[in-house]
Amino acid sequence: AQKVTQAQTEISVVEKEDVTLDCVYETRDTTYYLFWYKQPPSGELVFLIRRNSFDEQNEISGRYSWNFQKSTSSFNFTITASQVVDSAVYFCALSEPYGNNRLAFGKGNQVVVIP
Amino acid sequence: DGGITQSPKYLFRKEGQNVTLSCEQNLNHDAMYWYRQDPGQGLRLIYYSQIVNDFQKGDIAEGYSVSREKKESFPLTVTSAQKNPTAFYLCASSMNRYNEKLFFGSGTQLSVL
Numbered sequence: 001a002q003k004v005t006q007a008q009t010e011i012s013v014v015e016k017e018d019v020t021l022d023c024v025y026e027t028r029d030t031t032y033y034l035f036w037y038k039q040p041p042s043g044e045l046v047f048l049i050r051r052n053s054f055d056e057q058n059e060i061s062g063r064y065s066w067n068f069q070k071s072t073s074s075f076n077f078t079i080t081a082s083q084v085v086d087s088a089v090y091f092c093a094l095s096e097p098y099g100n101n102r103l104a105f106g107k108g109n110q111v112v113v114i115p
Numbered sequence: 116d117g118g119i120t121q122s123p124k125y126l127f128r129k130e131g132q133n134v135t136l137s138c139e140q141n142l143n144h145d146a147m148y149w150y151r152q153d154p155g156q157g158l159r160l161i162y163y164s165q166i167v168n169d170f171q172k173g174d175i176a177e178g179y180s181v182s183r184e185k186k187e188s189f190p191l192t193v194t195s196a197q198k199n200p201t202a203f204y205l206c207a208s209s210m211n212r213y214n215e216k217l218f219f220g221s222g223t224q225l226s227v228l
Contacts, residue, residue, distance in 0.1 A: 009155065033214040043222040045158075045205065050216055091157060100165075101146060101212045102173070105157035 002027045004094050006106035013082050014114050021077045021109045023092030029053075033095040034075045035103065036066070040088045048090075051075065082113045117142050121206050121220035127228050128193065128200060136191045136223045138206035146212045147189035151175060152203040152222075161204075164189055165212045193225060201226050 003026040013019045025034065036048040049059060051068050059066045063080045079086050089110050093103040119140045128134045140147065146165050150158040160173030164183040178197025183189055189208075193200045204223045209215040 004157070035216065037217075037219075043203070043205075045207075045217070045219040047216040047218070050214070052214075095214045100163075101209055101214055101217075102160055102163065103158075103217070105159075107155065107157045 002029075002032075002094050002096060002104040004092050004104050004106035006092055006109050008109050009107070010110040010112065012112045012114060015084060016081050019079050019082055019086075019111060019113075021079075021090055021092075021111070023075045023077065023106060025073050025075065025092070025094045027073075027094060029097045031097050034068070035093040035095070036075075036077050037091045037093065038088045039091065039108070045091065048077075079111070082111075084113050084115050087111060087113045119206055119208055119218055119220035121204075121223050123223060124221070126223055126225045128225060129228050131195045133192055133194050134200075134225065136193070136204055136206075136225070138189045138191065138220060139187055140189075140206075140208045140218075141187060142208055142210075142218060143186070144208035144210050144218070145186070146209045146215075147183065148207040148209075148217065149173075149179070149181065149189070149191045150205045150207065152205060158205065161191065 005024045032053045034051045037045040039045045065078045067076045089108040091108045092106045096102045122137045148163040149161040159175050162181040164170035180192045206220040207217040209217050
């Protein structure tokens with residue numbers, strides 16, 4: 001069975017500090033996709049990134065960066081120079097293969113950025 | 116603007132009552148999903164539909180029902196058989212079923228009176 005673990009439940013940082021969110025996954029499949037979503041206080045989840053299991057390159061998008069390490073089954077997310085607008089719940093998710101697009105979500109990380 | 120519209124934002128259910136949550140999308144997406152979110156928990160899949168007139172049970176389908184008569188619409192009914200319905204319900208869609216990113220609505224908070 002597919003499983004995603006996000007160990008830290010709530011993380012508080014002072015504005016401009018960096019914050020890293022850990023995501024560890026379990027799967028028996030060799031082909032899979034990993035995602036990160038952001039859930040601001042308004043409630044809707046917003047897509048941040050998708051990574052397939054064959055692409056281990058790290059990615060940077062503005063202040064966001066992702067580190068994918070297949071050897072440790074981790075797909076960690078770092079916010080650099082955090083801002084108050086980054087306050088949200090962040091979910092890591094793993095998709096089943098074979099085209100069903102069913103996602104296994106972690107429990108999420110509540111990030112609180114203190115001005 | 117293209118997107119997913121969920122209504123109502125807040126809904127209250129009496130004991131023994133069925134209630135229906137609305138989800139409409141104008142993104143021309145084939146696939147649609149219903150997730151349930153409980154405080155401090157991740158999202159759990161209730162039902163999903165990959166194409167019109169077809170849907171499959173997710174991980175926690177008991178006590179829920181859906182229909183997909185139109186591509187744009189995927190309503191969720193919470194039946195009286197669902198004994199613990201209080202939760203935040205999120206509808207989502209994706210272009211197709213092939214590991215595409217999901218687009219989410221703003222959710223419906225369901226509470227029991």
